[in-house]
Amino acid sequence: xxxxxxxxxxxxxxxxMITSARGLVDEPKSYGPFRLVEGVSRLCxxxxxxxxxxxxFLAELKTTIDETKFVLMTDxxxxxxxxxxxxxxxxxxLKALEE
Amino acid sequence: MELKQAxxxxxxxxxxxxxxxxxxxxxxxxxxxxxxxxxxxxxxxEFVCVTRPEMIGKMKVVSPGVFWKPQAIVVVCVDSTKAGxxxxxxxxxxxxxxxxxxxxxxxxxxAYDLGIGSCAxxxxxxxxxxxxxxxxxxxxxxxxxxxxxxxxxxKPPPRKTEVIHWERFGSHGGDR
Numbered sequence: 001x002x003x004x005x006x007x008x009x010x011x012x013x014x015x016x017m018i019t020s021a022r023g024l025v026d027e028p029k030s031y032g033p034f035r036l037v038e039g040v041s042r043l044c045x046x047x048x049x050x051x052x053x054x055x056x057f058l059a060e061l062k063t064t065i066d067e068t069k070f071v072l073m074t075d076x077x078x079x080x081x082x083x084x085x086x087x088x089x090x091x092x093x094l095k096a097l098e099e
Numbered sequence: 100m101e102l103k104q105a106x107x108x109x110x111x112x113x114x115x116x117x118x119x120x121x122x123x124x125x126x127x128x129x130x131x132x133x134x135x136x137x138x139x140x141x142x143x144x145e146f147v148c149v150t151r152p153e154m155i156g157k158m159k160v161v162s163p164g165v166f167w168k169p170q171a172i173v174v175v176c177v178d179s180t181k182a183g184x185x186x187x188x189x190x191x192x193x194x195x196x197x198x199x200x201x202x203x204x205x206x207x208x209x210a211y212d213l214g215i216g217s218c219a220x221x222x223x224x225x226x227x228x229x230x231x232x233x234x235x236x237x238x239x240x241x242x243x244x245x246x247x248x249x250x251x252x253x254k255p256p257p258r259k260t261e262v263i264h265w266e267r268f269g270s271h272g273g274d275r
Contacts, residue, residue: 015160019224023163035163
């Protein structure tokens, strides 16, 4: 059963993704990875409130993103390093998933 | 507050506290906007000030550049009909953007003077914002100005002094 709150968060995420897609047509190239990873953070937030999700993993993923995402404006290297850490975090989770 | 202090210390604030901004304060900020210089004294701008939390939440959804809810959002718009008639279709957009930018800077400085943080946001969807706020077709939303209280200001990034040229391009003060 999808809660009202979860439904609202998903609706907001849809809005964020649609308007990001349109905005990115005209915005700086570097905003692309930011918008995507911000979308992941928002999806994690929505899923964290749901029963039956891997909260520990989602919380770690969200924290990893949120702690560093804003350095995009000042330190692209640190931003990319965060993306690599996030990817590794996800890959380890994927690897551990039961077939 | 001295003008120089406001210019040097104002920062783009993206994270706001829940503390409110009063109607009287917003009126002062908006007044600063309408006193900005503008091409041909046309005053072709329109300012839509949104304070209702529910609507601010909806605007945030369609504005990827907004990460925390501010207490108010001023949508800085251009009356395209007025601008087109005065400047011609070819130049209307150009002059109007300058005018909006100068009005926004006035408002941000006045906001800082009042202890209110601000951030100019270009990453928003104008079609969606227009629909949400019943903005007519001939009025173009150009910029969102977020306003709200803050706990701390971001650190100032270093400024590039080499962009200042004296007398001729490429001379940075050596032959003054």
